[in-house]
Structures are given as C-alpha cells and as structure tokens.
Amino acid sequence: MRNSRTLRLLAGLVCVGTAIAACGTSSTSSSNAGGAGFTPPKLEPMAQLGQPEGALNVLAWPGYAENGSNDPNVNWVTPFEQQTGCKVNVKTFGTSDEALNLMKTGEYDVVSASGDASLRLVASGDVEPVNTSLVPNYADVFDFLKNKSWNSVNNVSYGIPHGWGANLLTWRTDKVQPAPTSWSAMFDPNTPYKGKISGYDSPIYIADAALYLMKHNPELGIKNPYALDDKQFTAAVDLLKQQRPLISEYWSDYLKESQAFKNGDSVLGTAWQVTVNVTQGEGAPLQAIVPSEGATGWSDTWMVATKSQHKTCAYKWMDYIISPKVNAQVAEYFGEAPANSKACGQTTDATFCDTYHASDSAYASQIYYWTTPIAQCLDGRTDVQCKDYGDWTRAWTEIKG
Known part of the structure; x- marks a missing residue:
C-alpha cells in the first residue's frame, strides 16, 4: 500500500487584501459546472x-507517480521514460499548501492538485489552461469529472481529472449497532460511542459539520458547506466544539486510523475507502457508507505549470498517467476511483470499480468536493461576506483546544 496522504489539508494559506479572491475555488458537488x-x-x-524536451519535473501526492523506489514492483514512471524519452524527477508533497x-518556485512542470488547491493555482497564475485535444485519453474520462468547478474556470479547462473519492461514515460492525445511516451517529452528544469516534484532522473538517447542518438545520440557510457566513460558520464551529469530547483522535494518516479501528480505540468515524479496505483486509469488521446527508470528498487534477520549460513532456505525462492501464494501476495502489472509464477493464481486482463507485455519477453527485472557502461567498450570495480559510484555520485551533 501507498504511504499515507499525510496532513492533506492541515492549513490553508491566509490571504490578505485583494489577494483573498485569488485564493478561491468555487462550488460544491460534482453536478456544478466550472466558474x-x-x-x-x-x-x-x-x-x-x-519535440519532447527530455525531462519532466513532477510534483505529486505520494502514490501518484511511483518510480519503483518505494516498491520495485510498483513503477509506472520508467515505462513512461522509455516511451517518451522524458526523464522524470518526482517530488512528493504532504499538504496542498506545500504543493x-x-x-x-517555478521548478515543477506538472502537479496533481486537489480541489482545495487547484483554483488557487489558477488564480495566482501558477498553472495555465490545458488544451484537452492534445490529451487523447481525455475523451474517455467520465463526463461527471469534466468541466467542473475545481478543474475549470468559465468553461475553460485547467487540468486533466485523475481520481476521486468520498469521506465515508465508517464503523465497526461488531461494536456499532444498529448500523448508522446518518452523520448523526458522530454528532449526537448522547452517542453511546463517546471517546471512540475519529474525525479528520484539518480545518476543512468544518465543512463536514456544515454539511450536517445543511440537512438538519435548514433554517440556517446553508447551501454550500464551503460558503458560510458568520451565523452559519458559528453554528458549524459550535457543533464541532460540542463533538470534541466525543472524539478519541483526529486523524491525518489513514494507516494510523486503520490501526485505531483494528485495536478498538475507534469504532466510528470518517474515513476513506482505502482505510476500509486495509482494515477489512487485516481482519477487522468494518463497514462504510455515504450517509443520507451526502459527504465531503476530493477530486484531483493534473495541471501544467505556467513556467514549465517541458510542456510537451508535461502533456505526454498527463495523457500517459490517465491511460486505461496506468490509471487503473494508480487507482488500485492509491485507493481511489479512476478517472478514465476504460481503466475499470484494466484493474487486477475485477470488482475494484464497483467498490469505489467509479462509474456511478449518482454516487459522485452526493459528494461535496473539497474547495477553499473565501470571503466572496461561493454560493452566489453578494449581500453578506463569508468566512475565508484563514478564519477556518483559526477556528480549527480553537475546536481542537
């Protein structure tokens, strides 16, 4: 298995003055178009x-550009080098802000950006629009991943979809009964699982509380869990402060969370599908769902650096990494749904795409993908100001205590 996607969203860049708008992404679920x-x-x-320039500097989440150094049997960089003549240098990062x-620095040609980072890169001019006609395998990317708010602006594509997943409600079936169907299992102050609940360790976890309130407290008027005015934000923060005594640990390393589920330190929490698979594979009875309210999640995008000196190699990399066979390899190794519809016929596990709901647009539409909160409300409101990620970061420090 891959190394952990450690501290994926631990802290947001704090923007000041007019730069605040340049930090934004927009929109929520997969049904929304780019803008x-x-x-x-x-x-x-x-x-x-x-002509390929002979070199490529790749900036990637761990597990996205394996070259055999972590596991000699996991290597999709070398075949690319052999096919294109582009010598690849891979640098991994642990958080979106690190990326x-x-x-x-201008030292990297392509980056695998998550939704909390992708449009910040667009706004700052660090990445440029992508000509999708130069990426033949783009034609086979699932339509529900194309031209979305985290990878395009005003219907202009800024990247190539790579993979996606949901933050799932997860529990030990031998400890949690009856099976939960709602995030209420984690937020009810009277839960019998107090001290055995795990939550995600990031300011972006505030969106999980906002999503819960959006469904259970409609009078707050929350339409987008990443667009919270003062009243809405206070309600989400208060809910997490109320939840704090119930939490056994906040996790950022999925392998550590898996261990907590295995040894019983946690019996209920939010987790990724890969966490569920690993934990089940080691004998713990774990189950997970997207509950009735929906879920937050991620969708990652390969983007080209504006300052890249190796753009032909960059385009060849994007086409290669989402080709059916390679996209299948990455998805299985990393633990997420692939972007290429033909990848599902290339997985070693014939049930992999079913497990990860890879082709299920209805499932994907339940996910509110990570995005960066900005003062300009992302739900279209202009009569109020929303809390930006700096506010979220400060509140998260208070929540954790």
Missing part, C-alpha cells in the same frame, strides 16, 4: 505538441 467567481490571469493553452508553495 470560480474571479477572473484568472489571461493565459493561453499550448496550441500543439513539439502551492513548491509550485511558486
């Missing part, structure tokens, strides 16, 4: 491929 609520720098996509800072 960010800001005007990105005017940049043109690559018109045509040239943002590294991209500003």
